[in-house]
Amino acid sequence: MMLKVKIDTKEIFHxxxxxxxxxxxxxxxxxxxxxxxxxxxxxxxLVIDLNEVQSIAPEVMQTILKLHESTYANRKSIVLxxxxxxxxxxxxxxxxxxxxxxxxxxxxAWDIVQMEEIERELDMDI
Numbered sequence: 408m409m410l411k412v413k414i415d416t417k418e419i420f421h422x423x424x425x426x427x428x429x430x431x432x433x434x435x436x437x438x439x440x441x442x443x444x445x446x447x448x449x450x451x452x453l454v455i456d457l458n459e460v461q462s463i464a465p466e467v468m469q470t471i472l473k474l475h476e477s478t479y480a481n482r483k484s485i486v487l488x489x490x491x492x493x494x495x496x497x498x499x500x501x502x503x504x505x506x507x508x509x510x511x512x513x514x515x516a517w518d519i520v521q522m523e524e525i526e527r528e529l530d531m532d533i
Contacts, residue, residue: 410437414445420452420484420520421445422513426459432466439470452524453478454516458489463497475507484508484523486516 411426423442427434442453455471457463471487478485486508490498498504510516 424456430467435466435470452484488516
């Protein structure tokens with residue numbers, strides 16, 4: 408099974424655009440592997456663009472939550488953007504919306520990543 412993604416690497420973060428209509432249970436591990444390989448190249452914050460995704464399996468939501476926790480543990484950010492109604496409803500129903508950084512647009516996601524990076528730098532200087 409394949410997972411179609413487009414990855415754009417910026418200075419301090421990777422933008423991962425998922426080019427699938429459905430994120431099914433068997434795609435959870437594939438997504439995790441793609442991100443792990445990208446992070447081995449250069450550990451950066453992540454913006455996950457879900458613009459094309461119409462539905463998401465609980466296993467993928469748990470993978471995203473796990474990625475969220477490990478990314479922040481490594482002093483990096485992870486932000487989801489362009490959530491479609493079905494994905495937003497699934498995250499809300501699972502009680503995950505308040506646990507994740509979610510923005511309507513990629514631009515806002517980039518702003519959060521940059522703001523959190525500045526906050527981390529300021530904390531280190533104190």
